Amino acid sequence: MKTITILVPCYNEEAVLNQLYERIQVVIKGIDNYDFKYVFVNDGSTDGTIDILRKLHAINPNVHYVDLSRNFGKEIAMIAGLDHIDSDAVVIMDADLQDPPELLPDMIEWWQRGYKDVCAKRRSRDGESWFKKWSSRTYYRLLQRLTNVPIQIDVGDFRLLDRQCVEALKLFRESQRYTKGMFSWIGFDKKEILFDRDARAAGKTKWNYWKLFNLAIEGITSFSMAPLRIASFLGCVLSIASIIYMIYVIIKTLIFGEEVRGYPSLVSIILFIGGAQIFFLGIIGEYLGRIFNETKNRPLYLVKECDGEIVIKQKF
Numbered sequence: 001m002k003t004i005t006i007l008v009p010c011y012n013e014e015a016v017l018n019q020l021y022e023r024i025q026v027v028i029k030g031i032d033n034y035d036f037k038y039v040f041v042n043d044g045s046t047d048g049t050i051d052i053l054r055k056l057h058a059i060n061p062n063v064h065y066v067d068l069s070r071n072f073g074k075e076i077a078m079i080a081g082l083d084h085i086d087s088d089a090v091v092i093m094d095a096d097l098q099d100p101p102e103l104l105p106d107m108i109e110w111w112q113r114g115y116k117d118v119c120a121k122r123r124s125r126d127g128e129s130w131f132k133k134w135s136s137r138t139y140y141r142l143l144q145r146l147t148n149v150p151i152q153i154d155v156g157d158f159r160l161l162d163r164q165c166v167e168a169l170k171l172f173r174e175s176q177r178y179t180k181g182m183f184s185w186i187g188f189d190k191k192e193i194l195f196d197r198d199a200r201a202a203g204k205t206k207w208n209y210w211k212l213f214n215l216a217i218e219g220i221t222s223f224s225m226a227p228l229r230i231a232s233f234l235g236c237v238l239s240i241a242s243i244i245y246m247i248y249v250i251i252k253t254l255i256f257g258e259e260v261r262g263y264p265s266l267v268s269i270i271l272f273i274g275g276a277q278i279f280f281l282g283i284i285g286e287y288l289g290r291i292f293n294e295t296k297n298r299p300l301y302l303v304k305e306c307d308g309e310i311v312i313k314q315k316f
């Protein structure tokens with residue numbers, strides 16, 4: 001029998017975990033021919049999440065949990081989960097029931113037909129503000145223009161991945177992760193199925209605009225060198241324009257002489273070029289920072305406890 005693991009990253013999700021577990025249980029009872037397992041990753045929660053996970057593990061041996069040593073963020077929590085999987089496929093799901101487990105039979109069906117990555121595409125996004133929807137749409141358009149890999153629009157981390165994809169993703173050991181880009185980067189046969197994304201069942205979202213902005217920068221800098229290219233391009237254009245202007249000024253002075261004027265144009269040019277320089281330096285700094293971070297070669301995460309056992313020697 002093939003096995004499927006349900007992977008759930010959890011950060012302060014005590015309000016929804018039991019409800020999530022019950023709802024998934026109902027769904028998988030209706031699916032024959034597969035063995036199901038759970039891997040919950042506790043991403044340094046400060047509430048009672050770990051106690052709930054311990055309880056679930058005690059009543060159901062198919063429930064496993066990985067307790068990280070602190071909060072590492074969802075991207076890292078996901079790779080920590082993938083590192084602890086040994087099944088034929090994995091379904092990544094948010095803890096807050098925004099990703100309906102009822103989609104599982106559909107996903108499995110497409111997986112059986114040979115697709116390696118069955119992703120759930122949002123038809124609607126209830127419970128999200130007009131601004132969040134608009135900014136996310138604009139961002140993905142921009143990202144798509146800047147990168148070579150096709151970025152999936154309105155597709156999140158909710159998906160079924162074949163073991164082949166999981167092993168591929170495990171090869172990505174970069175610490176600043178943009179998992180959504182990696183899903184696209186690895187390729188393999190993808191199938192998008194539509195679903196309606198509900199509002200969060202309970203608890204609070206862990207995202208704010210600052211975190212989203214950071215993730216957005218992550219997406220661009222980890223999958224595209226386009227900003228550097230654009231900076232070089234604009235730098236060239238500016239230099240050429242300055243040379244032309246310089247020649248014009250010299251010729252004009254030679255022919256007509258010069259009574260000192262032009263203070264406003266001088267100041268605007270200096271300010272503009274100064275601003276552009278600082279901006280481009282910032283872009284270079286972004287990439288340099290990434291190089292710095294990656295060369296440190298630190299472990300991606302540390303595990304405190306795994307299925308009730310204290311972890312002394314880290315697995316990865």
Ligand code: UDP
Nearest residue numbers: 009010011043073074077094095205206207
């Ligand atoms: N999450 C996590 N670590 C974090 C933040 C979030 O593991 O630092 C998990 C969270 O528990 C949830 C999923 O990532 O299962 C999505 O988070 P959330 O629902 O807050 O994000 P949203 O749906 O609002 O984008």
Ligand code: MG
Nearest residue numbers: 094096098200
């Ligand atoms: Mg959510």
